[in-house]
Amino acid sequence: MLEVMTWLESSALAGFLRGLGIWTYGLLNLAHIIGISSLFGAVLLLDLKLLGLWRSIPAVSLIRPTVPLAAFGFVLAAISGIMMLSFNTTEYHGNPFLYIKLPVIVLGLLNVAIIQRLAAWRRAAAGLRSEPGDQRILASFGSLSLLTWLTVISCGRMIGYW
Template identity: 45%
Template sequence: MIGEAAAWLQATALAQTLRASAWLYPLVNLTHLLGIALLFGAIAALDLRLLGLWRGVPLEALARPLVPVAGAGLGLALATGPLLLTVQAVDYAANPLLYAKFAAIGVGLVNIALLHRRAAWRAEAAGPRLRAAGLVSLASWLGAIAAGRLIAYW
């Protein structure tokens, strides 16, 4: 069933257009990388603060500019990732690293949701729960990035 869906996706006009264009696919790929860079750059700084670095910088002061940057990066990555997938959907569907990437993204998103449910997360000191959230976040996003890059070599 996944193979059939992947074959259909890969045969769509959108996938064919992306494959045929000398500039469109690279532009989408660069936009995806920009999204990843914004997302991980902002999240890494926040996670390191949750882990106890830069204790002199209030978490609220750091989060105020970085959360929207991370959100914009996530939006770009989520908007462009499926476009990239269409180009070689059949090959990607057979690659276990794609599913590892999806799982890592899922863990990262659940971690964000749980962290933001705590209304006072920005004002709290780097307690054990926040340190754990920072570790899970760093590991999940690094895992997603690593799996995504390694897909090309599998």
Template identity: 30%
Template sequence: MESALTAAASWLDFIGVGPWSRGSTLVYPVANTLHLLGLVMLVGGIGIVDLRIMGLWRALPAAEISRALTPVAIGGLVLMIASGSILFAADGAALARSAVFGRKLIIVTAALANAAAFRLIWGAHMTRWPGTAPGAARAMAAASLLLWLAAGASGRWIAYS
């Protein structure tokens, strides 16, 4: 994975994103703020859906909560990818060698795979859940919440590694 990240860092430097993100007093802090906003949107949106599927707020239809908040979470993810690319470009060579950054990417990949699997397996069935989701759906929701929180925590730990 390190060689792929090193190649990505070199490419971002070549197209000018790296020098732009390092050379401005505003780009990095704005990208960092947007990355945090994306995390809040992602975990706030999908976290509420996950908590509902896990059993909270049983009187509220899970499918309706998901329909309302999943687009917020997806918007947050898109914002995080865009801003994260700028943050990565600022110090890509060092991040490519960071074990914490590597773990963060693995956690994000696992969270995305869990989300895709959940949609594939349970997405069409959510409207039929009375108050309680099946145990496997609850387990996937708990995994989702833990994985996204771990991804956010890993992002913070990068600064201390």
């Protein structure tokens, strides 16, 4: 892992970003916070719906706006996060929160990939009538999603305090 960290810190991207000036890191941090907020705000609404809240609102009514917002937030957070990390990557070598955060992000993305392939999700996203067991399946994936993204956010926050 140290080799990858050293490579990122000495990359042309890192050099370019460091050369942009004093405000670069702060602006990247702001972009990261906006990305995380967009991602988690959308995920929170959708996952609470999957857990059974707002039964009078069709799932499709929340899926349509939240999925693209979550995707936008993830992309913005990932790009800005990599850029911020490139400034001083090797300082994070051995930081347990970074080593927890990265695989949990992968778990969160796997959760998204799997749920979107489930018949229960496709029915909900199309506004079709659910079948027996759909609520339990969707609630399980919603619970995992909330746990995953809360872990990512918590670890991200703790990285700076290690």
